[in-house]
Every structure is written in C-alpha cells, then in structure tokens.
Amino acid sequence: MDPCPFVRLTVGNLALKVPVASKPARSVVHPSWSPCFCKIKLNNFPLQTAVVPYIPSENHFPDNQPPSIAATFHLSKADIDKLAAKSIFSAKLSLKIAVYTGRSGATCGVNSGRLLGRVLVPLDLTGTDSRACVFHNGWISVGKEGNKNSSAQFHLNVKAEPDRRFVFQFDGEPECSPQVFQIRGNIRQPVFTCKFSFRNTGDRNQRSRPLQSEPSSSRSWLSSFGSERERPGKERKGWSITVHDLSGSPVAAASMVTPFVASPGSDRVSRSNPGSWLILRPGDGTWKPWGRLEAWRERGSSDGLGYRFELIPDMSASAAIVLAESTLSSRKGGKFVIDLGSNSGGGASNWRNTPVNATSPACSPRSSGDYGYGLWPFCLYRGFVMSARVEGEGKCSKPCVEVSVQHVNCTEDAAAYVALAAAVDLSMDACRLFSQRLRKELSNPHDILV
Numbered sequence: 001m002d003p004c005p006f007v008r009l010t011v012g013n014l015a016l017k018v019p020v021a022s023k024p025a026r027s028v029v030h031p032s033w034s035p036c037f038c039k040i041k042l043n044n045f046p047l048q049t050a051v052v053p054y055i056p057s058e059n060h061f062p063d064n065q066p067p068s069i070a071a072t073f074h075l076s077k078a079d080i081d082k083l084a085a086k087s088i089f090s091a092k093l094s095l096k097i098a099v100y101t102g103r104s105g106a107t108c109g110v111n112s113g114r115l116l117g118r119v120l121v122p123l124d125l126t127g128t129d130s131r132a133c134v135f136h137n138g139w140i141s142v143g144k145e146g147n148k149n150s151s152a153q154f155h156l157n158v159k160a161e162p163d164r165r166f167v168f169q170f171d172g173e174p175e176c177s178p179q180v181f182q183i184r185g186n187i188r189q190p191v192f193t194c195k196f197s198f199r200n201t202g203d204r205n206q207r208s209r210p211l212q213s214e215p216s217s218s219r220s221w222l223s224s225f226g227s228e229r230e231r232p233g234k235e236r237k238g239w240s241i242t243v244h245d246l247s248g249s250p251v252a253a254a255s256m257v258t259p260f261v262a263s264p265g266s267d268r269v270s271r272s273n274p275g276s277w278l279i280l281r282p283g284d285g286t287w288k289p290w291g292r293l294e295a296w297r298e299r300g301s302s303d304g305l306g307y308r309f310e311l312i313p314d315m316s317a318s319a320a321i322v323l324a325e326s327t328l329s330s331r332k333g334g335k336f337v338i339d340l341g342s343n344s345g346g347g348a349s350n351w352r353n354t355p356v357n358a359t360s361p362a363c364s365p366r367s368s369g370d371y372g373y374g375l376w377p378f379c380l381y382r383g384f385v386m387s388a389r390v391e392g393e394g395k396c397s398k399p400c401v402e403v404s405v406q407h408v409n410c411t412e413d414a415a416a417y418v419a420l421a422a423a424v425d426l427s428m429d430a431c432r433l434f435s436q437r438l439r440k441e442l443s444n445p446h447d448i449l450v
Helices: 075-088 411-430
Strands: 006-017 036-042 048-052 068-078 096-099 114-122 135-142 152-164 165-170 179-184 187-198 239-245 251-260 275-283 285-295 305-311 322-330 333-342 385-390 400-404
Touching: 006 036, 006 096, 036 068, 068 075, 068 385, 096 152, 114 135, 114 152, 165 187, 165 411, 187 285, 187 411, 239 411, 251 285, 251 411, 275 322, 275 411, 285 411, 305 333, 333 400, 385 411, 400 411
Parallel strands: none
Antiparallel strands: 006 068, 006 152, 036 048, 036 096, 096 114, 135 152, 165 179, 165 400, 179 187, 187 239, 239 251, 251 275, 275 285, 285 305, 305 322, 322 333, 333 385, 385 400
C-alpha cells in the first residue's frame, strides 16, 4: 500500500508576557490577573482557539520545555497546491493569530475578550511534504507599541512536518456491505470488503467461535465489555460489520455489544446509558477486543452524536484508556479524530486528550486525563493516529478514513481503523431519535421494536 503525502502544521509553546509599565488602567484587567487566549486562522481552514499562559516579564521561556501543541492543521497535497496557487495571485500565505486578554466566548452576545494585538507568520509550504520546516520559534512583539522593550511579547513555535497517511474510501454506506478502496491521487484500488449482518442475541452465552464464523457471534468474554440483556422499550441491537481482505479472510470487525436504548420517557440514547461497540482483531484463531466505542445522543443546542473511544490493552475492560471523546454534528456530520498531542484534533497540551467537535475546533468539555507522554499507549500512539469523515443523518455516507503511516504495520492494522470508522458511521443511525424510522438494511428481522 502506498501512502499519500500530508503535512502537519502545528502551533505550540504559547506564552505571553506584558511589562509592568504597560499595565492598563484600573478599569481594564491586566493579563496577569485574567486568562488570555488567541484565535488562530489559516486561510479557509476552520478558526481554532487556544489558551495562552501568562508568564512574568522578567522570566524567559524554558529552553527544555516539552512540546505543547495549541493548534494543528492537517494539509493534503491538494490543500498545499491550492494554497500555493492562491499566494501567486494574492498576498503571500500567512498564519494569522489574534491575541486577547480575558476569557474566550461571549456574554450577552458581546465578545468578552479584549484584543491585545495580532501576529502574522509567513509560510512557505514548498517541500514540507518531505522535510520538516520551522517558520518561527521565539518571542514576537504584539500590541500598538513599536518598542520591543515596552510592548507585550508573545511566544510561539510554528512548524510543518511530513505526515504521510493511508487513505481509504467506502464505496457505499457500511450497512450496504460495500467495498473499501485505497485512494492515492486519482488511483482507486480495492483493498477490503465489508459484510454487515445482525447477530443472533440468543447465542450470547455461547463460547467463542472460530474466525470462519461471524465475528459478532457471542463470546465468553462479551459480558465484561457490554450488556446484551433484554431491555424493555425501544432499542437497536445486534449490528455487526466484518472487514475482509481481498482473499476473503476476515481481518477486523465491529460488533454492537451494548444495545442503543431510548432513555425512559424519551426517544433518544442518553449519555448516562450509551450504546457501545467492540472493535475486534484476529488473534490465535479467534477474535480479540482491540477497542471500544461508546456513542449517545447529546441534549441541548448541540443535539449531536457524542462518542468516546477507548483502547483495550490485554483484553482488560478495567484497563481501558480513552483516546478520543467529542461530539459530531447530527445534521452536518464531521470528522472523528484520534490525535494525541494536538489541541485541535484529539489531545491538548501536556498530551492531555481533549478532542474537539468535528465541525469547529474547540476543546471537548471533558478530558480523559494526563497520562504522561512516556506511558503506554502513548509510547505506541503518538501524534495524528486516524480520522474518519462521516455524513449527518439522512445523508448518503461513504466514510473516508485517513490513517497515519506510523500506525500501520500490517493489513490487520489498517482494517481495524476501517472497522472503527464503520462503527462511528453506524452509530449516527443507532443514535437517531426513535421517533424516526431507519432504512430497511438496518431493520433487525429478529426484533419487534426497531
């Protein structure tokens, strides 16, 4: 499999210091007493927002400071070519950063932040798909004052580095058992086939079956990862999708292990009682759990698909580690992303996992915690891991999956991410309001209520 060239543009190591002499009047809050933030913009890419730490003016930025990524932009070769073409006929390409004091957001419809200054970092992305390039690393003056000694100082690191990826495209909706193609430029090559099916939940207490049977057949260890008990009311259950290589051998699977059930008195799957999938990989002649995806329907203005993906080490549900948790728009769809070490795609500074809404880069309200960069699984999973683009409800969704080259060592590795993407896409249907009917391919013939 040949990967596609991608470039990862990161903005990090942010800091702000304001000399005492430039303190504003009492009516205005000084940055040392109030949070600071910045808005980062690259051409037509979505605006990203990041917190800016304040440090005393007499201090220097630590030389050995570990990388702290505030924003990340993922650029394909087509994106780079488009940006290069625009810079020929207009102003040179630049990264635009606006620095604010105060809290981000708005109060009573009025932005609460006060603009401190703007920063422009010129970019030349030529050749960055094959070599790393640092565009800026250090302090830069912001604000109206021209004297460097009296104006506020903003520290940042802007760099681009190659980030090759395998790109896979479903040829149809996952429930229609499509082929999966690998994409490289204009070349489409079939690499996998998918088989969607329903598991007979009456077999859930049976022992594990060999790989040749449906992987979603019940396992002896199934109860430790999910619950298939019969539940009164509305539910969607028993969905399964198996990924086969071109020889017909099963290489990955996603199996719904906890039904998607409407909360009492409502027609939605709640966060307190999510449905879940196991992502399975072959091993020792049987299927072994690799990851677990939970999904639910968010309430409130977002009304989106909430999700949480956990990696399962050594088949131990109690040791599961959250790699991604965020929300996708139910109407527009979006990107499911696993990105460890990025505030804009799945991990914030200090490698904290705070993934973002797929349609607007902003930190998730919840965090999985700071595990430390040297701890498992971060010694194996670093930087961008994968993304899957899915459509919203009622739209024809043919997921597009990107997987970092460094996380694919064999066919089974790639297939596991394809199965995960299928589970994310199917969760969009599983979390639809129960007042809405599903398409016939998703209607389980074994269930009375769908």
